[in-house]
Amino acid sequence: MRGGGGRVARVLLDSPLPQLDRLFDYAIPAELRDAAVPGVRVKAPLRTAGRVVDGFIVEVGEAEDSGRPLSELDGVVSAAEVLPARLYALARRVADRAAGSAVDILRLAIPKRQVRVEKQWLSAERATPPRVAEDLLAAAVEFLDAYPGLRERLAEGARVALEAPPCLQAGRPAWTALMASAATSVLASGRSAVIAVPDHRDLDLLHSALRALAPEDAVVRHDASQTGPDRYRGFLRTLEDAPCIVIGNRSAVYAPVSRLGLIGMWDDGDPLFEEPLAPYVHARDAALVRQGIDGADTSEPPALLLSGHTRTTDVERLVAVGWVEEVRASRRYAPNVILSAVTESERPGARIPSSAFRAARDALAEGPVLVQVSRPGYAPTLVCADCRAPARCRHCAGPLHAPARGAVPVCRWCGRSATAWACAACASPRVRLASSGSERTADELGRAFPGVRVIVADGSHPVQRVEDAPALVVATRGAEPLAAGDGYRAVLLLDGDRMLQAPDLRIGEACLRWWSNAAALAAPGAPVHLVGVDGAVARALASWTQPAYARSELQERAPLHMPPVARVARLEGDVAAVDRALATLREDVPGLPEHAVLGPVPIDRQGWPGARALVRFDYARGAAVTASLRASVVAEAVGARSARRGSAKGRAPRNILAVRVDVVDPEL
Structure with a gap:
């Protein structure tokens, strides 16, 4: 088919190659016209590789009259719309901020497909809005009122940092009652809440506290220890219109709930919130990005609640610049x-x-x-x-x-x-x-x-x-x-x-x-x-x-420009690749201080000579720096593919460039 007629699907391919991190236009054949809608999984041909790959339809629109032929979709995997527009927008924004790929974020957000569970969900009736009992809502409100103005700030969609009471309540840590009360009050207003905690023990305690306040069928658990069917069943529940409370570990912040009213994080300084997979986005950063996106798209922005027994320097920086508001308890308790x-x-x-x-x-x-x-x-x-x-x-x-x-x-x-x-x-x-x-x-x-x-x-x-x-x-x-x-x-x-x-x-x-x-x-x-x-x-x-x-x-x-005062990106790769990326960065981001770059220094990359460098940059230059680094990663990947084709042995030189942004503990 040639561009200029018919409908086209703009597809995000599920590929680890950085040069494929964009939307590709595919023609929609007549037999798939009704099934090919935004959000569904599809099979699409990748002409350069000569094979069919998985992907998601992000948009459906009219074909442009470009005169170039478009490949047709190979098939629609299922009718479940697992990639709503709000989830793709979040994945795209988070990936751009970290100089990574959107599909890497979606792998964390969308569990592996379970056919039987999906068929049951497609044929079942959708959940109805839950109802919170008045006496339980009163108990939640009473606990929140221990922090003057907290309920009002959450209703207004504010970003709040507070210290949890360092004590036990009803045999559980008091922070569980705090987070459960906030989530229950948001649920009672007809909106959803997402609460992320570090590990399974915290998750069990929070779930126990929610059982005492919220309806059990309104709580969705997002846990890596769950079986595949249970996790996929919970994910499908978050796609429905009925509000719910999602609790889970670091990837829970991507739960695609509708009418989000609260994003909560307990103990954001725990290293378990650091994502070990590319693009290595900290759950706190993803929560901040999501609160900003959802707040810009609706008249009812979601609130962000960051709580712990201590205050991380990352949150304290946000408090100092006025981006996050500190709320204190009316009665202070200290061990x-x-x-x-x-x-x-x-x-x-x-x-x-x-x-x-x-x-x-x-x-x-x-x-x-x-x-x-x-x-x-x-x-x-x-x-x-x-x-x-x-x-x-x-x-x-x-x-x-x-x-x-x-x-x-x-x-x-x-x-x-x-x-x-x-x-x-x-x-x-x-x-x-x-x-x-x-x-x-x-x-x-x-x-x-x-x-x-x-x-x-x-x-x-x-x-x-x-x-x-x-x-x-x-x-x-x-x-x-x-x-x-x-x-x-x-x-x-x-x-x-x-x-x-x-x-x-x-x-x-x-x-x-x-x-x-x-x-x-x-x-x-x-x-x-x-x-x-x-x-x-x-x-x-x-x-x-x-x-x-x-x-x-x-x-x-501050004088050392170390995180979180400044953002830090780490570059690793072939010596020439690192040098090219740094040279491109200085061209793309004029005014970058001389002291912003540390290195490069030589490193051993499994027997291959390589180099490592750190780039320190302020938050205002973040978008420009990450865009430049991502462009360098794509350019090096394309160059490596061309070199592989021209090599007699089909082997590319070791010039692939790896970039990690927002390194928690930078080491040169």
Whole structure:
């Protein structure tokens, strides 16, 4: 068919090639005229590759009189319109902001097709608008009223940051009641809500809180641990007009609900919100983009609620520029945090000061005590007993660790047992335990508190909840179980100095988040001992002024132009490809400061020489910088394809360029 007559479908192809990240026109054959509508899955021929690929129809319009022939659609996969216009607009905007492909975003948003589930949905009746009971709505409103003006701000579609109460309520963390109340009030107004949380434990707690307020059939769970049919069934429910509450992990922010009234995120500083797949968009950034898009297209913009026990520097920057509004509770509650240090009269190097030890002993008479440690296992680190050199594997040079007391050391990298090990520096056959993990700490505390039950909670020993009875709960950061009743009678935060030594730009705010979340599990008035740490992070925890710490972090990073004060893009690829991309960037973005580019520096790319560079740019130049970098990625991909065709062996040179924007912890 030639352009100039008939209807055409503009299709987004499901391809990883960056040069195909655009809409392609296909002629609609007569037999598919009724089925080829926007949003459906289709099969389309890719002439250059000589094969048929999957895709989505984004638009249907009249063919342009260009005189060039158009290929016809090969077929329509199903009648389900799984790509509404609002979802494509979000994917396109998010991908452009991250210099990525829209189809990569859609892979996160649209689950794999389940034929049986889809057929059942197409033949079933659509859901009816849910009704929230008046007494439950009153309970939700009462909880929200603890934050003066919060209900009004949510109804107006404002962007709000607030601190959640660091306590338990009805056996659950109070933040679950806060997020559930906000979602329920939005649902009662006839609009949908989307709440994203870091992991499955938070998701279970939030779901439990919603069961007490909202109708069960109005809650849609979006969880990676679900089966394929369940996840696809929930996705299809979000396409319907009836409002609902979507809860899930990082990809839940893309749920294509209609009449969106609220996007909520709990604990946005958790690294689980960082998407590990291209284009690596943080869930918070996607939520901000979505709130802006939906707010521009309707007279009822959705609200954005960012909540946590701490304040990330990213959110604090938005508060400082006035983009996000801070709402405070009418009654402030702070845990009883005590900074504990080893005194001169105690044994040097003591892990638990006498004050913290006494607090744990007294608290055990009433209920459970939480002990947070930095690492799992028995002895995460081993050193030579004579020269103190790190103990390394003879096969791969990986670090050795002790899986149990008296056990043969094992390599963390290759898993080999280090039998007959000898130090490479001094030839000594003896090793020394250089650190204590969760199991070794439990062993030591079991001897210090004979007759007391000791519970280990870490990645290998998941524990969701402990009884309201005397027990020592040794947990790694983020794996702390809930304590029944009012919470833990005492909390000991160990290994703080070791946590702060991690070579990470955000390690201070990460530690503050770990400690704050653990302190929030304590019973009212229970002592929370932070052991062996002083400085700004410790003072922020003791005074419960996390936003002030975030502001100080922003002030320190501003002269260095480090995130989130500035955005950072990382370029990796062939030396010539990186140089070309940087040269193009300076042409496309005039006025880019000289100090904006760090590098390039040489790197090894699996045996091929390569280069890496960082580009720091302000938010105002973001669109221009990402457009230039994306154009360079496409140009290099097209050049590599041409080189492959011209190569005698059909092998392209290693000049593919990879770009990642908004690097959380940039390293050159």
